[in-house]
Amino acid sequence: MKVTGYRSLVTSHDWRRPVGDANGTIASGITEVPVLILETDGGLEGVGLGQHGEIARVFPAVEGQDPRAAPALYDSMLGHVFKSGHAGQTYGAIAAIDMALWDLKAKMAGEPLWRTLGAADRFVRGYASGLCYGLDDDAFAALYGEWAERGFHSAKIKGGKDLARDIRRLKIVQGIMARNNPVPALMLDVNESWNRKQAIRHLAAIEAAGIDLTWIEEPVRRWDAAGHAAITRAARPAVATGENLTGLEQFAPLFDAGAVDVVQAGSVWGITHFTRVAIAAHVRDLPVSPVGYDCNPAAHAAAAVPNMIGLEVQDFHWPAGLDVDQQIADGGVVLGDRPGLGIEVDEAAIAGHRAEGTWNVAGGPHRRPRDAGLRLVPDTGPALP
Known part of the structure; x- marks a missing residue:
């Protein structure tokens, strides 16, 4: 069985409460959840979760490969991008593919990943x-x-x-x-x-x-x-x-x-x-x-x-x-x-849900406040932009 392609989806998670940390909060409690579907020529599909915006850059390292070689393919992906580094969204793509490869590996064995x-x-x-x-x-x-x-x-x-x-x-x-x-x-x-x-x-x-x-x-x-x-x-x-x-x-x-x-x-x-x-x-x-x-x-x-x-x-x-x-x-x-x-x-349910939400909002927990690590007194107000 070989990896042949991928589909990229975005669903949402309704936390039913505000979520966040000292850097900021998301009052709506709705966040996006990127989902990667890794396709194979055998019909099985692997699932990976997390941001993978640079999937097109990383995918050639695993295309045509056997998912059972997941650890070796992880190293292949790192080698594929070594000139410019693998931090940030590049590593997110590597990770999502890696997760999907392991999902496939276990599915091919007919057993849970654990x-x-x-x-x-x-x-x-x-x-x-x-x-x-x-x-x-x-x-x-x-x-x-x-x-x-x-x-x-x-x-x-x-x-x-x-x-x-x-x-x-x-x-x-x-x-x-x-x-x-x-x-x-x-x-x-x-x-x-x-x-x-x-x-x-x-x-x-x-x-x-x-x-x-x-x-x-x-x-x-x-x-x-x-x-x-x-x-x-x-x-x-x-x-x-x-x-x-x-x-x-x-x-x-x-x-x-x-x-x-x-x-x-x-x-x-x-x-x-x-x-x-x-x-x-x-x-x-x-x-x-x-x-x-x-x-x-x-x-x-x-x-x-x-x-x-x-x-x-x-x-x-x-x-x-x-x-x-x-x-x-x-x-x-x-x-x-x-x-x-x-x-x-359930791709149809995801397509029909259409809830908007992202961690990456102004004032949200993915933005570091200017005064983080610089506060002389407690700050009980909202995070600075």
Whole structure:
């Protein structure tokens, strides 16, 4: 069976609440979800998720190839673009193709991807993460109460601009998750909104408030190995980072500097990337955690690696036109038996849905505010453009 072509679709996810972080929020709660369909001469089709705007540039590296060679084809795609680099949208295209190749590989074997990757158990433990910055305290508590009802006892919240608010909300979610575990794991994600000295001061204040923070996520800029190393030496919580790094080589400075305690990999960057990052972390005795995305595609790979600490789970619902063979229950993801990723695409439903939504809006979470890392006092107002 050979790869012969592709189709590119865009559906939408209605989160049914505002979503975002310290960089901005999307009030409508509707976001776009790009879907790649990889075609073969045998009739099987592979599904990949995530931005893939440069698909035409990358596709020649896999055209006519056997999908079962997914890891080798990942390297072929990197080699295909090596002159100009593989960051940004180029890596998004590589990742979407890679995900679709793995989907095909498992479908050709007639088994779910978690089984193809060697996992022994279909259950993947997770933690609740509501992309909750735009919610008031009552809506925030109600949302995490839903997670607790599904058996979750670990939670991450969004913060970074108002320390008093962060401490208050950490205490709220601590009480909610304590329904399932008297000592819940609590994580704070500030999405690169601090500088290193702010991080050290703020983490000391959180500890003084009686909160035992499990990890602080992306406290400073993603490439700041020295800054992350200073924070992990000075503060008690683990430092988690890596979701925005595109390729294993970008992790090397963090590893060399002893700058990361929980190694993260974005689910949107594909299956091969996650497994390689996980093994690189494993040989350094570090845990790995995949960052969440629609339909939890990285859960299949997370089930198969030995050092997975927890999968970020962001919602209970699926994007329009996608049917996903998994359940969110018992504090994690229960993967099904449908071959491949377990995602079925209803193209007619997607075409008829027509809901508009994008992460890339003015003031949204994909735009970094001018004053990020430069705030002398807490900022409780909207993010600056």
